[in-house]
Amino acid sequence: MQQHRCGGGALAFCALTVAGVMAVTAGCSGGSGAGDASGRGERLRAEAAGAGGSAETLRRAADVLAAAGSAEMRTSMETSAGGTRVTIRGRGAYDFRRQLGRVTVVLPKDAAGEEGHRPITELLAPGALYMKNRGAGVPDEKWVRVDTTALEDGNLVTGGVTDPMAAAELLRSARDVTYVGETELAGVTVHHYRGTAHLGRAAGGASARSRGALAAAAKGFSADAVPFDAYLDEDGRLRKVRHRFSFASDGPAVEVVSTMLLYGFGVPVAVRLPAGGDIYTGLIQQGRTGEGGR
Numbered sequence: 001m002q003q004h005r006c007g008g009g010a011l012a013f014c015a016l017t018v019a020g021v022m023a024v025t026a027g028c029s030g031g032s033g034a035g036d037a038s039g040r041g042e043r044l045r046a047e048a049a050g051a052g053g054s055a056e057t058l059r060r061a062a063d064v065l066a067a068a069g070s071a072e073m074r075t076s077m078e079t080s081a082g083g084t085r086v087t088i089r090g091r092g093a094y095d096f097r098r099q100l101g102r103v104t105v106v107l108p109k110d111a112a113g114e115e116g117h118r119p120i121t122e123l124l125a126p127g128a129l130y131m132k133n134r135g136a137g138v139p140d141e142k143w144v145r146v147d148t149t150a151l152e153d154g155n156l157v158t159g160g161v162t163d164p165m166a167a168a169e170l171l172r173s174a175r176d177v178t179y180v181g182e183t184e185l186a187g188v189t190v191h192h193y194r195g196t197a198h199l200g201r202a203a204g205g206a207s208a209r210s211r212g213a214l215a216a217a218a219k220g221f222s223a224d225a226v227p228f229d230a231y232l233d234e235d236g237r238l239r240k241v242r243h244r245f246s247f248a249s250d251g252p253a254v255e256v257v258s259t260m261l262l263y264g265f266g267v268p269v270a271v272r273l274p275a276g277g278d279i280y281t282g283l284i285q286q287g288r289t290g291e292g293g294r
Contacts, residue, residue, distance in 0.1 A: 054177040054193050057236065062168035062207070064236045065096040065262075071237075072264035075103065075161045081254040088160040090122075095269040096165055099126050099209050102271050105160045123271055124163050126209035129155050130274055142280035152220030154213035157245060162258040167241050169210045171230060173201035183231070186263065190231040190239050197226045197243070222246050222253075238262055 065071070075090040092103030101124035123130035127149050134144040148155035148163075156162050177195035184190065199221060203214035218224065223246045231240040240261050247254040 054179045055174045055195065057232065058171040058174040058177060058193055058195070058230055060236065061171045061230070061232065061238045062096075062165065065165070065168050065238055068235075068237055068265045069097055070095045070265065070267055070269045071164075071262040072267050073101075073103070073164055074261040074263075076259045077157065077160050077162070078257045079157075079254060080256075090161045092122075093264075093267055093269045094124065094164045095271065096168075098271075099163075099165045099207075100124065100269065100271040100273075101164060102269070103161050107160070120160075122159050122161060123273060124155075124159075124161075125271075125273055127212055128273075129159050130279075131159065137282065138280050141278070143274040143278055145274070145279045149212035149216050151213070151216055153245075153247075154215070154217030154220070156213075156217050156243075157256045157258060162243065162260060163210075163213070164260060164262070165207075166210055166213060167243065167258070167260055168238055169206040169214060170197040170199070170202045170226060170243065171228070171238075171241070172205045173198040174228075175201075180229075185231055185239055186261075188233055188239065190233050193230045193232070195228060195230075197228055199224050199226060237265060 070093060072093045073091070077088045077090075079086060079088075086108050088105060088107055090103045090105040092101060094101035094103075103122050103124065105120040105122055107120070118133045120134060121132040123143075127147065129146040129148050131144045131146070132142075133140070138144060146155070146158070148158075151158050154166065156166060174193075174195045174197055177193055180192035180194055182189060183192050199214065199218035203211055203218045206214050227244045229240075229242045230238060233239050240259070242257060242259040245256040245258065247256070
């Protein structure tokens with residue numbers, strides 16, 4: 001299986017990384033309740049008021065999600081390059097303790113010059129991304145496996161979905177954090193933070209399962225700094241996060257905005273990774289914008 005650089009940037013799978021405008025709303029289910037708002041909510045406000053408190057709160061986000069166990073998710077990825085914009089959406093569930101997830105990714109109608117595309121099923125695992133219905137030339141019953149530690153972006157954008165644990169681990173490197181204030185997201189009170197994550201620092205402080213992919217991303221992105229907006233509920237659980245990534249290229253610069261919504265905490269997540277015989281190892285046909293590829 002061969003990887004290609006898109007004409008607009010260093011992205012491994014062109015069909016999933018053409019440019020786009022995000023169209024995510026906060027209208028999903030709020031999932032489990034906000035918990036003891038009078039207690040934990042006051043703690044978050046107090047931390048925000050103290051020096052460095054907001055950054056410390058965000059650096060714990062990955063650990064809080066692991067304690068919560070699992071969640072349902074909705075995602076949106078918008079990329080923009082050379083005046084072209086496309087949005088990729090996903091929906092699924094993720095187990096933060098095992099760092100395993102299953103998501104269905106829907107490509108926009110015109111992402112490859114076609115009227116419609118079959119949804120792509122993706123399995124997220126430490127160090128690996130599995131995709132079904134990946135593209136032409138792959139038998140329907142077969143999966144494509146990608147080593148995320150070998151990707152230039154560490155699978156932060158390649159699959160059209162940022163791995164949820166990687167998204168939370170990025171916040172361990174939060175700097176220059178501002179507490180924006182309280183707002184409401186799908187009927188749940190959340191605390192809005194804005195700041196900058198740093199890929200290199202995130203890789204150094206990440207859990208063992210996430211470290212390899214984040215280290216690859218730290219080398220592959222044109223900018224180490226990743227601006228973000230994060231929203232935590234009264235229990236300190238990450239409910240929404242938006243990251244803004246930048247790629248350098250020989251052509252127009254590529255900007256990618258990845259947004260993830262989390263809800264339905266504690267939902268059962270069943271993920272069975274494909275056996276070796278179910279993984280396709282041949283060439284893959286994949287399209288650029290106006291070009292063929294493999």
